[in-house]
Amino acid sequence: MMICVFAALLGAAMFGPYIQNVTDTGGLVVWEGEDLSPVVRAVVAPNGEFALKADTVRVGDDDRVRVRLAVRGVEPGSHVRGHLLDTDSTIVPLSSFSFTTPDPDAAVRFLYFGDSGSCSGTQRTLSRLINKLDADFAAHAGDVIYPSGERKRYDECFLAMYRPMLSRTPFFPVIGNHDIRTSDAAPYLEIFDLPIVKGIPENHRERYYSFRWGPIFWLALDSNDALEMRDTQCSDGREVSDKNRYETVKNISLELREESHQYRWLVKELASAPAECWIVINLHAPPLSTTYHESYCGLYKALQAASLEAGRKIDIVISGHEHDYQRSWPIRMDVPGDQNDPASKKGRGESWPMEFDAAEGTFFIVSGGGGGRKMFRPSPDEGVAWIARGEKKNHVMQFFVDDRSILLQSIDSREVLLDQVRIVR
Numbered sequence: 001m002m003i004c005v006f007a008a009l010l011g012a013a014m015f016g017p018y019i020q021n022v023t024d025t026g027g028l029v030v031w032e033g034e035d036l037s038p039v040v041r042a043v044v045a046p047n048g049e050f051a052l053k054a055d056t057v058r059v060g061d062d063d064r065v066r067v068r069l070a071v072r073g074v075e076p077g078s079h080v081r082g083h084l085l086d087t088d089s090t091i092v093p094l095s096s097f098s099f100t101t102p103d104p105d106a107a108v109r110f111l112y113f114g115d116s117g118s119c120s121g122t123q124r125t126l127s128r129l130i131n132k133l134d135a136d137f138a139a140h141a142g143d144v145i146y147p148s149g150e151r152k153r154y155d156e157c158f159l160a161m162y163r164p165m166l167s168r169t170p171f172f173p174v175i176g177n178h179d180i181r182t183s184d185a186a187p188y189l190e191i192f193d194l195p196i197v198k199g200i201p202e203n204h205r206e207r208y209y210s211f212r213w214g215p216i217f218w219l220a221l222d223s224n225d226a227l228e229m230r231d232t233q234c235s236d237g238r239e240v241s242d243k244n245r246y247e248t249v250k251n252i253s254l255e256l257r258e259e260s261h262q263y264r265w266l267v268k269e270l271a272s273a274p275a276e277c278w279i280v281i282n283l284h285a286p287p288l289s290t291t292y293h294e295s296y297c298g299l300y301k302a303l304q305a306a307s308l309e310a311g312r313k314i315d316i317v318i319s320g321h322e323h324d325y326q327r328s329w330p331i332r333m334d335v336p337g338d339q340n341d342p343a344s345k346k347g348r349g350e351s352w353p354m355e356f357d358a359a360e361g362t363f364f365i366v367s368g369g370g371g372g373r374k375m376f377r378p379s380p381d382e383g384v385a386w387i388a389r390g391e392k393k394n395h396v397m398q399f400f401v402d403d404r405s406i407l408l409q410s411i412d413s414r415e416v417l418l419d420q421v422r423i424v425r
């Protein structure tokens with residue numbers, strides 16, 4: 001089903017549109033600029049009915065306003081398209097947008113990158129590839145804006161940088177440690193409209209959330225308070241230094257300790273996730289890493305405990321924080337503290353991509369090579385037992401997911417494939 005939306009606006013300076021919070025019945029189209037009018041001029045709905053509602057809020061002290069156009073009541077699998085028109089010239093659209101609502105029975109393609117928001121040359125180079133790739137949605141590992149999640153830097157280092165991708169790809173980030181440094185992530189929470197899940201306290205809203213997209217059940221976590229709960233001794237025998245304890249402990253508790261609200265919520269979500277879905281967890285800090293920050297073993301143990309308590313296997317844990325790429329062998333999380341001993345180092349068949357049975361374990365991926373200014377040392381250490389592939393390169397990932405399989409790929413800015421793996425069930 002295709003739906004067309006036309007909206008008119010005044011003035012040419014604009015950021016966006018970008019697509020947010022798409023569900024199987026609609027989504028939000030957001031843009032910002034000076035003196036924008038959210039007047040809807042024309043609506044074409046070839047198939048069925050839907051509702052449009054726009055709200056406008058003033059941003060900051062100047063003439064800047066932010067418009068959120070809600071498209072509601074569409075059917076799953078609908079392709080929604082629209083054009084933003086300048087009232088002086090209604091012939092050539094200033095900008096266009098599109099998105100497709102999830103269909104529970106359709107295959108899904110999603111993009112993933114992180115640690116991007118430095119406005120560096122490397123971010124810009126990689127953004128050309130990100131803007132070329134088509135996907136149903138995109139997710140981000142956090143550290144959307146360096147150095148401190150400043151509101152004014154979102155224009156250049158995020159909204160303008162990824163404009164083509166953001167105008168056609170619903171975007172689901174998690175909060176990085178740099179994003180919370182301005183007013184406890186107030187700019188991040190203003191820019192993004194993320195799923196608001198029932199039962200989450202008001203001051204935790206949009207900091208962690210879940211959604212279903214076709215065969216995927218997605219869990220986005222806030223790992224920032226967890227940065228303070230790292231163990232000094234990981235069970236893989238590596239001594240973790242104290243060099244990166246953070247100053248950014250927040251005044252609201254978002255720990256992943258037993259009895260914390262986020263942890264209890266995670267267990268509940270895992271226990272009630274649809275049985276037919278793949279479970280993907282996105283969080284900023286890496287539970288397993290061989291590079292600069294090293295493993296956040298407290299997070300590993302929290303995810304392991306939640307998975308055991310809920311009786312639900314996690315298929316993929318993906319994070320950033322390290323400015324590189326690391327991918328594990330399948331890890332048996334049901335064996336306590338056993339990340340030193342991967343379930344398997346043998347894929348099926350000789351050909352690339354290596355193929356694994358989903359039952360073999362959980363894949364841990366670090367994908368924080370989105371263009372942060374510094375490429376951290378040391379290089380990923382493939383000598384550590386759990387790591388299968390490491391690359392110190394800027395990259396973006398794409399995942400092709402259906403009921404039976406996940407194909408994941410890591411691609412560098414020159415469009416060279418760094419890694420690919422197929423997980424089947």
Ligand SMILES: [Fe+2]
Nearest residue numbers: 143176177321
């Ligand atoms: Fe970070």
